[in-house]
Amino acid sequence: MSEPLDSHDDAPGRARFVQVFVAQRARMERLVSRRVGCRATAADLVQELFLRFWRRPQVEVEALDTYLLRCAGNIAIDHLRSQGARERVNDSLLAPHQDSHASEPEAALEAGSDLRRIEAALRELPERTRQIFLLNRIHGRTYADIARAMGLSQSAVEKHMMRALEACKASIAAEPAVPRKPGNAPR
Template sequence: MAADGLIRQQYIQRLYVEHQGWLNGWLRRQLGCSQNAADLAQDTFVRLLGKDQDMAAIREPRAYLHTIAKGLLINHWRRRQVEQAYLDALALQPEAVASSPESQALIVETLLRIDSMLARLPAKVSAAFLMSQLHGMTYAAIAAELGVSERMIKKYMAQAMLHCLLLVEEP
């Protein structure tokens, strides 16, 4: 088993040497920032290290690395969107309400967890939750907007609230 681990490590090292420059360049073109590109390229190989699969079975290493990096890039953009939305909302608050950088980081992390949770829910469930919580819409108004019954909105909200509770229980 230790020999398999060594072979795997050597294969990943070879992938890194042969394709890191290409991957970094592709990410730099996508992001327009060499530092973020380097971080995401590194994260791609870290993700590769965490995968439990036969690396020798990868026939198209660049396509495989591209797929991993693209997922990380999407997560990066989503995080930036959430952070920017939070900062925009924060800018509208009086200075007395402003929180410390540490609090802001915790809030952004919480928002990202909520965003991720909502992304895993069916579209109508997350839409109903957001309409209720962010826009203050009534269940009747949400039902009309989504083209479902008010009873279905209650089910959607119960499902979303259950997932919120489960999110609170996560470490």
């Protein structure tokens, strides 16, 4: 039986969500604390997770306790990624200004090349997979919203997203094609 995560019209569903969340809170905080290395940050992230679920529309899941633990692990990963991004930005701001100018053209060329390869990989995806990817990454729609709009299960949407993200990752990992000058055919 599925359990609703949130519904303003469903007081028993909200009460059940709070009951399961409170029962899992200590486990979620331990999991997040192990990943981020700080109990206070873990407590803050688990509280943020609660607020995210409390504010969102009703979502049906099979095992709410397991789902919350998985979400807690994901929020820890998201936190570490954003922390790493902030550190990279800070490092680049503190780096000598002259050195950054020397690599700007190469970085711009590499970024442009990566973008073209990602766009090509997305064009090769099945239409439904590409549409799901664009709805999520470009238009900011949640997996649940996409699933409802397209008449799919959330699991199916997640699988399409994994396929799209793997294609993007593989396109960047692949060696870029070296452009040949006209008249320089391989022998």
